[in-house]
Amino acid sequence: MAKEDLPAVYDESTIKTLSSLEHIRLRSGMYIGRLGDGSNLDDGIYILLKEVVDNSIDEYIMGFGKRIDITLEGEKAAVRDYGRGIPLGKVVAAVSIINTGAKYNDDVFQFSVGLNGVGTKAVNALSGHFLVQSYREGEYFQAVFSQGKLLKEETGKTNEPNGTYVEFIPDKAIFGEFKFNTEFIQQRMWNYACLNSGLKLYFNKEKFEAKNGLLDLLGAEIGDKMAYPITWYKGQHIEFAFTHTESYGETYFSFVNGQYTSDGGTHLSAFREAQLKGINDFYKETYNGLDVREGIAGAVAVKVKNPIFESQTKNKLGNTDIRAWILQEVREAIVDFLHKNPESARVLKDRIISNEKLRKELNSVKKEAKEAAKKIALNIPKLKDCKHHLEDGEKGAGSMIFITEGNSAAGSMITCRDVYNQAIYALRGKPENLHGKKRTEIYKNEELYNLMMALGIENDVEALRYGKIVIATDADTDGFHIRNLVMSFFLNFFEELVVSGRVFILETPLFRVRNKKTTKYCYNAKERDLATAELAGSEVTRFKGLGEISPSEFGQFIGKDIRLVDVNIQTLKTIGETLDFYMGKNTPNRRQFIMENLR
Helix, strand or coil: CCHHHCCCCCCHHHCCCCCHHHHHHHCHHHHHCCCCCCCCCCCHHHHHHHHHHHHHHHHHHCCCCCEEEEEEECCEEEEEECCCCCCHHHHHHHHHCCCCCCCCCCCCCCCCCCCCCCHHHHHHHCEEEEEEEEEECCEEEEEEEECCEEEEEEEEECCCCCEEEEEEEECHHHHCCCCCCHHHHHHHHHHHHHHCCCCEEEECCEEECCCCHHHHHHHHHHCCCCCCCCEEEECCCEEEEEEECCCCCCEEEEEECCEECCCCEHHHHHHHHHHHHHHHHHHCCCCCHHHHHCCEEEEEEECCCCCCECCCCCCCECCCCCHHHHHHHHHHHHHHHHHHCHHHHHHHHHHHHHHHHHHHHHHHHHHHCHHHHHHHHHCCCCEECCCCCHHHHHHHCCCEEEEEEHHHHHHHHHHHCCCCCEEEEEECCCCCCCCCCCHHHHHHCHHHHHHHHHHCCCCCHHHCCCCEEEEECCCCHHHHHHHHHHHHHHHHHCHHHHHCCCEEEEECCCEEEECCCCEEEECCHHHHHHHHHHCCCCEEEECCCHHHCCHHHHHHHCCCCCEEEECCCCCHHHHHHHHHHHHCCCHHHHHHHHHHHCC
16 A cells, blocks of 8 residues: 555644634534535525624514614625624624624523524634624724634724624635625525514615505515405514415415524425414314415515524524424414405405315316326426435435426436436427416326426425525526526426526536636636636637537536526516516517517
């Protein structure tokens, strides 16, 4: 055995003790999830801002400070609240020593968003510049850090009102090149405002305020698509709102202590169960949950003393002890609302009966295709499955299915994919446009039916088999058209997949620039020009389709360096109008729009 093949020495010298902030920098994913460059709502730079704002929200929840100012100047973000201010003698410790904070004291912070006293410490550790200033009773304390290391402290007198000011610049040594997207921040400010009635947030001087909490949030999301006025209830520890729309499936926005839980959790499960119980109690019926919830749009926010989240990014709540009281309170509130609003009760009942009729119609179509479905369940044509799926827990969390355009692209991907976590579904060409058609039409379209079965979402999107659905088409007009048809399919019939952040678009390079020594792959013309200038004597190849990229090259584009663009929607209320325009039967209007805007 060669010397270099021998295992490394394992003795006392190999045991290292990292400071808490060093550990955050080394294992940043444990604390803020993904890093990213700011192009995705869940990228780390937004988590850093959220952690700082969360602390200010906690002050408001406890009754201190009705205004928060958030400013963004290039790469620098700043937050000023008007709460109590961090106790001056503990400012440095509060932002730099793990497990230090007042959030372990229920008398001070009863319903904190912050978790384990880590939030601002992570911001500090992951910032190239971090400044905190606390104002209390005419005095201030300021501390400046870089990469979690204290650079200077300052104290003095001030006329500033009580509160805390924090500014930070994410560290490029961690995040690389990044850019804040103001639309993402605006959406989060609006959520904060709706979850904290009476709080005024100013983002770059734009005011965000909601006087009616989740009623305002849901109303803004669905617009005038509601079947009956929104059912709204606000209690001490729970607030909820819901109505029915013309959309398929269920759409929910759930929150815990002001934190958006994109993956739901026990609070959302209990809320959905309580909806069914309350409606059945009022009508003295035993309606099927599918009929009650088909087309529902809702929002629920709970306050929990000791929230247990699945990760530091707090996407899913795990507390089981909250189920009983949520069930009782929501059930009673729904019965009370329906008694007081007989017209809404009538419309809701008609909607449930209509849903039941549609479900039975759908079941008859399913029955006709029963034998075919059995065969498909065993061997779905054009699907090359992977070994792990979401139902496998942690092993399947990173699973994804690529929806590709034709056999050529699928062939390259199948050869180089990760067989454990990457599945491939090949479309024959352009799928049928089902916009404006009933759900039963899926069962008459073999290709889209097979896609639905491959995803496992026939009966419930919660049965989705893959963590990510990735649309992988060529970067040409046909590819973009197929992309639009697939997205239209999801938005028409499985809207909640998009709302919950499950749908993505694969970015692949448009150009390969290489000389005898170096090869660079470029995703746009600007990158191509830079690479051409850098590599003397280089040749440029333009990839017209995914099938032109050899399997040996393709592996890196769906491997650890994969580039995904998430498909998200700012508000549900405009989706119907957008789909009608781009995918509906108004060809003359579309033609006119193209002629006026073509460049």
